[in-house]
Amino acid sequence: MHVLLTNRHLTYLLLSCFMILSSFYLVRNKHEYSMSSATKSDEVKLNSFYQTWCNVRKLRRDWKKILQPCEGLLKWGSTREGWQEPTDPQASVIVAMDIRPTYEFSSILIETRTRDNIRKKIGGDSWRVHLKGPSFPSTTVFDHQNGTYEIVFLVIEPGVYTLHTYLEHSLCDGLKEPPDNWFVIGNAQGKFQAEGSLGSDNAYVSKKLHHVPEIVVKGQSSQQYEEAVRILMENGSKVCKDTCNFIWDGYGRWVDDKWYPFQSNQGGEMEKEELMTEVLPNHDGIMWLYGDSVMAQFYSNVKLFGKICFLFTGGCGHTYNWVYKIIDYNTTRAKTENDDKDFNRTRILTEVNDVLRFTTFNKPSSVLFINFGLHFTESSSFSNYKKLIQDFIQLVSNKSIYKGKVIWRATTALNKHKLSGKNQHSRRFLTLHRVILFNAYATSQMCAAGIPVFDLFPLTESYPKGSGIAGKQFDAVHYEHKVFAAAEKRLEHILKHKII
Numbered sequence: 001m002h003v004l005l006t007n008r009h010l011t012y013l014l015l016s017c018f019m020i021l022s023s024f025y026l027v028r029n030k031h032e033y034s035m036s037s038a039t040k041s042d043e044v045k046l047n048s049f050y051q052t053w054c055n056v057r058k059l060r061r062d063w064k065k066i067l068q069p070c071e072g073l074l075k076w077g078s079t080r081e082g083w084q085e086p087t088d089p090q091a092s093v094i095v096a097m098d099i100r101p102t103y104e105f106s107s108i109l110i111e112t113r114t115r116d117n118i119r120k121k122i123g124g125d126s127w128r129v130h131l132k133g134p135s136f137p138s139t140t141v142f143d144h145q146n147g148t149y150e151i152v153f154l155v156i157e158p159g160v161y162t163l164h165t166y167l168e169h170s171l172c173d174g175l176k177e178p179p180d181n182w183f184v185i186g187n188a189q190g191k192f193q194a195e196g197s198l199g200s201d202n203a204y205v206s207k208k209l210h211h212v213p214e215i216v217v218k219g220q221s222s223q224q225y226e227e228a229v230r231i232l233m234e235n236g237s238k239v240c241k242d243t244c245n246f247i248w249d250g251y252g253r254w255v256d257d258k259w260y261p262f263q264s265n266q267g268g269e270m271e272k273e274e275l276m277t278e279v280l281p282n283h284d285g286i287m288w289l290y291g292d293s294v295m296a297q298f299y300s301n302v303k304l305f306g307k308i309c310f311l312f313t314g315g316c317g318h319t320y321n322w323v324y325k326i327i328d329y330n331t332t333r334a335k336t337e338n339d340d341k342d343f344n345r346t347r348i349l350t351e352v353n354d355v356l357r358f359t360t361f362n363k364p365s366s367v368l369f370i371n372f373g374l375h376f377t378e379s380s381s382f383s384n385y386k387k388l389i390q391d392f393i394q395l396v397s398n399k400s401i402y403k404g405k406v407i408w409r410a411t412t413a414l415n416k417h418k419l420s421g422k423n424q425h426s427r428r429f430l431t432l433h434r435v436i437l438f439n440a441y442a443t444s445q446m447c448a449a450g451i452p453v454f455d456l457f458p459l460t461e462s463y464p465k466g467s468g469i470a471g472k473q474f475d476a477v478h479y480e481h482k483v484f485a486a487a488e489k490r491l492e493h494i495l496k497h498k499i500i
Contacts, residue, residue: 042222042224045104046224046225046228048105049104049105049225049228050228050232050239052105052152053105053154053232053236053239053240054236054239054240054242055142055152056140056152056251057236057240057242057249057251058240058242059140059142059440060436060439060440060443060455060457061244061440061443061444061447062440062444063437063440063441063444066175066433066436066437066440067175067437068123068145069122069123069124069143069145069172070123070124070172070175073124073172073175073176074172074175074176074177074382075177076176076177076178076179076180077179083122083171084114084118084120084121084122085114085115085116085118086114086170086171086205087112087113087114087120087125087167087170087171088113088114088115089165089166089167089205089207089208089209089210090115090207090209090210091113091114091115091116091117092110092111092112092113092167092209093110093111093113093211094108094109094110094111094209094211094212094213095109095110095111095148096108096109097109097213097215099215099216099217100217101158101217101218101219101220101221101225102155102156102157102158102217102218102219102220103154103156103220103225103226103228103229104154104220104221104225105152105153105154106152106153106154106155106215106217107150107151107152107153108150108151108163109148109149109150109151110127110148110149110150110151110165110209111147111148112125112147112148112149119147120147121146121147122145122146122147123143123144123145123146123147123149124143124170124171124172124175125143125149125167125169125170125171125174126167126168126169126170126173126174126175126431126432126433127141127149127151127165127166127167127168128165128166128168128417128432129141129151129163129164129165129166130163130164130462130464131153131155131161131162131163131164131215131462132161132162132164132464133155133157133159133160133161133162133215133217134157134158134159134160134161134255135155135156135157135253135254135255135260136253136254136255136462136463136464137153137154137155137156137252137253137254137462138153138250138251138252138253138458138459138461138462139151139152139153139461139462140152140153151163151165154262155217155253156253156260156262157217157253157255158217158218158219159216159217160214160215160216160217161214161215161216161217162212162214162215163212163215164208164212165208165209165212166206166207166208166209166417167205167206167207167208167209168204168205168206168416168417168431168432168433169203169204169205169431169433170205173203173204174203174431174432174433174434175431175433175434175437176203176429177381177382177383177429178379178380178381178428178429179198182379182381182429183342183343183379183380184340184341184342185197186379186426187334187335187336187337187338187339188324188334188337188338188339188341189322189323189324189334189337189375189379190323190343190378190379190380191322191323191335191375191378191379191426192335192426193425193426194425194426195424195425195426196425197425197426198425198428201423201425201428202423203423203428204416204422204423204431206416206417206422229262232262233262236249243447244443244446244447244453245447245450245451245452245453245500246452246453246454246455247407247452247453247454247490247494247499247500248453248454248455248456248487248490248491249261249262249455250410250455250456250457250458250459251458252458252459252462253462254462254463254464257464257482258486259459259483259485259486261486281310281311281312281313282311282496282498283311283312283313283365283366283367283495283498284313284363284364284365285312285313285314285360285361285363285364285365285366285367285404286312286313286314286315286316286317286358286360286361286363286366286367287308287309287311287312287314287315287316287317287366287367287369287495288316288317288318288319288355288361288366288367288368288369289302289316289317289318289319289369289370290318290319290321290352290355290368290369290370290371291319291320291321291370291371291372291373291409292320292321292322292371292373292374292375293320293477293478294371294373294374294411294412294477294478294479295318295320295369295371295373295409296318296320297478297479297481297484298409298484298488299316299318301481301484301485301488302316302488302491302492303316305481305485305488306488306489306492307492308488308491308492308495311492311495311496312365312366312367314360314361314366317355317358317361319351319355321348321351321375322334322375322379323343323348323375323376323379323380324344324347324348324351325351343379343380343381343384345384345387345388345391348372348388349388349391349392349395352370352392352395352396353395353401355368356368356395356396356401356402356404357401361404362402362403362404363403363404364403364404364405365404365405366403366404366405367404367405367406367407367495367500368396368402368404368405368406368407369407369409369454369491370406370407370408370409371408371409371410371411372385372388372389372392372442373411373412374411374412374414374430374435374477376388376438377411377429377430377431377434377435377438378426378427378429378430379429382434382437382438382441385438385441385442386441389441389442389445390445393445393446393449393451396451397449405452405500406451406452407451407452407453407454407500408442408443408446408451408452408453408454409454409456410439410442410443410453410454410455410456410457411435411438411439411442411456411457412456412457412459412460412477412479413432413435413457413460413461413467414430414431414432414435414467414476414477415466415467415468415476415477416430416431416432416476417476418466418467418468418473418474418475418476419474419476420474430476435457436457439457443455452500454487454491456484456487459483459484459486459487460479460483463479463483465480467479468480
C-alpha cells in the first residue's frame with residue numbers, strides 16, 4: 001500500500017518520534033542544544049528545533065543551571081583562586097553563526113577573552129542581548145561554562161537584523177549576594193545604603209561586544225518549520241513534558257510597536273472583538289493585585305483601560321509594596337523610615353495574609369495576582385528569597401486560610417544601563433542576572449505547586465525602546481502603558497472565560 005505523506009503529516013510523525021526520544025535529549029548533563037548543520041537530515045533538524053524550543057523554556061525556571069557556573073562564589077567578598085581576568089567585550093569575538101531562515105532557531109556563539117586576548121575557560125558572565133530589525137524577538141543566552149556563550153533566537157519576519165550584545169558583569173559579579181548586614185544598614189525597607197558601603201566596588205561593566213556583523217534572515221525554506229511552530233503553539237507543554245501552567249507564555253516579538261506572541265493562544269493582537277462586548281460580573285469575589293510600582297502601574301492600567309475589574313462582584317483591589325507594604329502609598333515616608341532590623345519574611349507573609357482574610361476576598365472565585373519583584377533582588381539575599389517563596393506557597397495552599405485562586409506574575413526585565421548612577425552602591429545588587437535567577441526560582445516553585453504563572457519577562461526584555469516613561473529617561477524599571485496592553489488583554493480573556 002502506498003501512502004502519500006504531506007509536510008503536515010511528516011511533521012506530526014516527526015513530532016511523535018521526538019516525544020518518545022525527548023527524554024533522552026532533555027536529561028543530558030551538558031547543554032542539550034547543538035548547532036544545526038547543512039548536512040543534517042530534515043528529521044534531525046526538526047528534532048533539534050523542538051529540542052531548542054524546550055531548552056529555551058526550560059532555562060527560565062532552571063535556577064540551578066543558572067547558578068552552576070558560580071557555585072560557591074555568591075558570598076560577598078568570595079573569589080576563586082586561580083580565576084582568570086574579567087572578560088573584555090572588545091577582545092571577545094563571535095566564533096560561529098548559524099543563521100537559519102524564518103521559523104527556525106538561529107544561534108550565535110561568543111568566545112570570551114581577557115584584555116590580554118587570552119581565551120576564557122570559565123563561565124559566569126552576564127550578557128544583555130537585543131535583536132533589532134523588521135521585528136524585535138526575545139533572545140536567550142546559554143552559558144556553556146567554558147568561556148563561550150550561545151545566543152539563541154527565533155525570527156518570524158525575514159530581513160536584515162543587528163545584534164546588540166552588552167557585557168553587564170563578569171566573574172559572577174552579576175549574581176553576587178549582598179553582605180550579611182546589607183538589609184540592616186539600609187532603611188526600614190533594606191534600601192538606600194550609604195555610598196561607600198561596599199568599598200571600592202565598581203563591578204557594572206555595560207560595554208558592547210564589537211565586530212558584530214549584520215544578520216540576514218531569509219524567508220522560510222520549508223513549510224515544516226512553520227507547521228512545527230503551530231504544533232508547539234498548541235501542544236508545547238506536552239512536547240516539552242512541561243507541567244508548568246504558563247497562562248501567559250511571554251515569548252514572541254515586537255512588530256511595528258505591537259506585540260505578537262509565538263503561541264496563538266497567548267493573546268496579543270487577538271481577542272479584540274471579544275473585548276469590545278459588554279462585560280458582566282461572573283466571579284463572586286474580588287481581584288487583588290499585590291506588588292511593587294510595576295504592579296501598581298498594571299493595576300492602574302486595568303482599572304482605567306480594561307474590563308477585568310467588572311468581572312468581579314467585588315471589583316479590584318491593590319496592595320503596593322517594596323519589600324514591605326507601603327502604608328497609604330506614602331513613598332516619602334517609606335524612604336526616610338529607618339530601623340536596625342533585618343529582613344523579616346514573617347512580616348511580609350502577615351501583610352499578604354491580611355489581604356487573604358478579607359471577607360469579600362476569601363471566596364473560590366477571587367484571584368490574587370502577585371509578585372515579589374525588583375526590590376527583593378536589590379535588598380535581600382537569594383537564600384532569604386527562597387524561604388519567602390516557600391512560605392508564601394504554603395500560606396496560599398492552605399485552604400482553611402484562603403479559598404481563592406493565585407496567579408504568580410514573573411518580574412519584568414531590568415534596564416540597568418539606563419540608570420544615571422550605574423555603579424551606585426545602594427543599587428549594586430539590582431542586576432539583570434539576579435532578576436533572571438530570582439524569576440527562575442519563583443517560577444520553578446510555583447510550577448511545582450500548581451500555581452499558574454504569568455510571565456512578563458520576555459515581553460519587556462525584547463521591547464525595542466526598553467524601559468522609560470514620559471519625563472523619566474533614566475528609568476530602569478518602568479515601561480510605557482502600551483507595553484503591557486497585550487498581556488492585559490490576555491489576562492482579561494483568562495478571567496472572563498474562567499481558564500484558571
